[in-house]
Amino acid sequence: MTIPAYRTPALNRQVLLVERPPGIPQPEHFRLAERPLCGPGQGQALVRNLYLSVDPAQRGWAADLNNYAAAVPVGSVMRALGVGIVLESRLADLRAGDIVYGWTGWQDYALLGADEILSSVSDPQIPISAYAGVLGINGMTAWLALRRLGRPRPGETVLVSTAAGAVGSVVGQLARAEGCRALGLTGTDDKVSACVTRFGYAAAFNYRSADLWQSVDAEVGEGVDILFDNVGGDLLDMALRRMKVAGRVVQCGTASIASWHPAPTGLRNEREILSRRLSWNGFVIFDHKAEFSAAIHSLEALIRAGRLVYDEDIEHGIELAPDALRRLYAGANAGKKLIFIG
Amino acid sequence: MTIPAYRTPALNRQVLLVERPPGIPQPEHFRLAERPLCGPGQGQALVRNLYLSVDPAQRGWAADLNNYAAAVPVGSVMRALGVGIVLESRLADLRAGDIVYGWTGWQDYALLGADEILSSVSDPQIPISAYAGVLGINGMTAWLALRRLGRPRPGETVLVSTAAGAVGSVVGQLARAEGCRALGLTGTDDKVSACVTRFGYAAAFNYRSADLWQSVDAEVGEGVDILFDNVGGDLLDMALRRMKVAGRVVQCGTASIASWHPAPTGLRNEREILSRRLSWNGFVIFDHKAEFSAAIHSLEALIRAGRLVYDEDIEHGIELAPDALRRLYAGANAGKKLIFIG
Numbered sequence: 001m002t003i004p005a006y007r008t009p010a011l012n013r014q015v016l017l018v019e020r021p022p023g024i025p026q027p028e029h030f031r032l033a034e035r036p037l038c039g040p041g042q043g044q045a046l047v048r049n050l051y052l053s054v055d056p057a058q059r060g061w062a063a064d065l066n067n068y069a070a071a072v073p074v075g076s077v078m079r080a081l082g083v084g085i086v087l088e089s090r091l092a093d094l095r096a097g098d099i100v101y102g103w104t105g106w107q108d109y110a111l112l113g114a115d116e117i118l119s120s121v122s123d124p125q126i127p128i129s130a131y132a133g134v135l136g137i138n139g140m141t142a143w144l145a146l147r148r149l150g151r152p153r154p155g156e157t158v159l160v161s162t163a164a165g166a167v168g169s170v171v172g173q174l175a176r177a178e179g180c181r182a183l184g185l186t187g188t189d190d191k192v193s194a195c196v197t198r199f200g201y202a203a204a205f206n207y208r209s210a211d212l213w214q215s216v217d218a219e220v221g222e223g224v225d226i227l228f229d230n231v232g233g234d235l236l237d238m239a240l241r242r243m244k245v246a247g248r249v250v251q252c253g254t255a256s257i258a259s260w261h262p263a264p265t266g267l268r269n270e271r272e273i274l275s276r277r278l279s280w281n282g283f284v285i286f287d288h289k290a291e292f293s294a295a296i297h298s299l300e301a302l303i304r305a306g307r308l309v310y311d312e313d314i315e316h317g318i319e320l321a322p323d324a325l326r327r328l329y330a331g332a333n334a335g336k337k338l339i340f341i342g
Numbered sequence: 343m344t345i346p347a348y349r350t351p352a353l354n355r356q357v358l359l360v361e362r363p364p365g366i367p368q369p370e371h372f373r374l375a376e377r378p379l380c381g382p383g384q385g386q387a388l389v390r391n392l393y394l395s396v397d398p399a400q401r402g403w404a405a406d407l408n409n410y411a412a413a414v415p416v417g418s419v420m421r422a423l424g425v426g427i428v429l430e431s432r433l434a435d436l437r438a439g440d441i442v443y444g445w446t447g448w449q450d451y452a453l454l455g456a457d458e459i460l461s462s463v464s465d466p467q468i469p470i471s472a473y474a475g476v477l478g479i480n481g482m483t484a485w486l487a488l489r490r491l492g493r494p495r496p497g498e499t500v501l502v503s504t505a506a507g508a509v510g511s512v513v514g515q516l517a518r519a520e521g522c523r524a525l526g527l528t529g530t531d532d533k534v535s536a537c538v539t540r541f542g543y544a545a546a547f548n549y550r551s552a553d554l555w556q557s558v559d560a561e562v563g564e565g566v567d568i569l570f571d572n573v574g575g576d577l578l579d580m581a582l583r584r585m586k587v588a589g590r591v592v593q594c595g596t597a598s599i600a601s602w603h604p605a606p607t608g609l610r611n612e613r614e615i616l617s618r619r620l621s622w623n624g625f626v627i628f629d630h631k632a633e634f635s636a637a638i639h640s641l642e643a644l645i646r647a648g649r650l651v652y653d654e655d656i657e658h659g660i661e662l663a664p665d666a667l668r669r670l671y672a673g674a675n676a677g678k679k680l681i682f683i684g
Contacts, residue, residue, distance in 0.1 A: 060617075068587070068617045232612040245410070251616045260613050268608045270574040274593045274624040275402075275410045282616040 015106035047084035054337035133336035142170035154179030156225035164191035176200035311335025357448035389426035396679035475678035484512035496521030498567035506533035518542035653677025
């Protein structure tokens, strides 16, 4: 089945990566182009994209450094996740009209194979945009990384960096739901406030404040059981030195480090790992595809129950995507950053 | 029951810690003293020490830094493990004539409570000295840390630092027994040779050689599955960058770092942890007391079967202990360092 109104669109606007960014991607590393669009081949679906995601992980995908994924080739569409509606399907389990979340790229239309689709939008009571954020890799990362690597137990203290971000805002609420005491690090006083009033944190701290660790120490008490770190760098070093014996460190991102070439230096941490018997684990959501569906259903249930809130920061227009990524790294977003192009 | 010949010895020679070492302990931080000896109180055993252990961990015990054990108080007997014979017991499960391994300290006689005894010598076919090394914390560390944190699977590559040391020499043999390919880093060409001819390593490397990592890379192939690290520092940083995805790092020691005050700097490693999804865990043997007995019995069986060899470097005379510790850090030992005072 096809949706006639969308049949054979002639042109596809695409955001191309035209230069490899040495650090944080800037608008000049991208270019908007129009290219002719083909129909789906066997094993593909033609998808009209609705929401394009802007994610911290895109810096790594655009860079040519050792990473968990191959670099986006210069000259090709910028890799991105997104939510779109199927216009025409030559995939067995997908029909026109289905709404899917997957590797759409930053473009109007995508031809997706089965491997490029991560989930289908399953609950009509929840806004579609949520499937690109709190029910996408951000929320699933919070759910799976906290449970699998953090292993929270009631009464434990969980310290989260980028606590008001798309991942951190979910971690705070999940940690609280597990009976933990969540403490958040974030970059503005407004976000500090959102952490406490909206995202389940017992306390939150502006990491730009001069007396940051004095304030944290007053709340941390005997120490941190779980460090959920999205930033790396000095904040990580200082947080490691507050871990309890047998604490768990979840390394989910390294957003504070602008470039890994050359590799920056910092405090040596192996003595902390040894003497505190830490377990420090790296997390990449795409290792856990088999658990996506279960994670989404659990998160949907929390949303329906009013126990999981989320903020979105949505801009309109595909041409805004590159600058939105730049501003995401500057902390100038107020929730999950999405570009609406429907 | 008591052994008459040993009844009421009048004096006890003790090596006292007289100054807190800023880095590696030197002989001037210790002093030999004689003190009167009392008989055992209720819940104690009087033990005539035979072998005193010299361990890299003693630096941490002597230092006043955040560690897994309280610092040895200045002016008191240097904390050490050792093997001795019970002269008189006021402990329920111990009799005169029993040989025990425990917290003897660097002294001729020790009064040990039940908590200070780690094991009893159980196999008369094995030399007593072995219970202070390959059947003491060194061998148990190799056994428990490799199994619990390394989780070796047949065909995997295991990279070990201080590969010819009291722990590393056992790790190599155990890894090989598990069907792994063990690669060793050590500090002299003689030790490189011992790793390959005696300790089960498929290849070993002198970490002082200029082309070290070129040589290692030629053997590592696709990467390292398990890094068993006893040294920290640059060797750790370089090894981390050769880990396979889902690799395990066992942090068992940090022998290459002379002082943690102030904390030294080095390459930032959180990106390696994240992108390679490493699991980096600190190991302290004293967390695993419930498993000591099983570990010792497994290691005894390997020794009896001729599948586990060990070297000992034994000096005679309690006054030699401090300098033996200094030389241990210089790598100037040829096997497990023990002081015989029987």
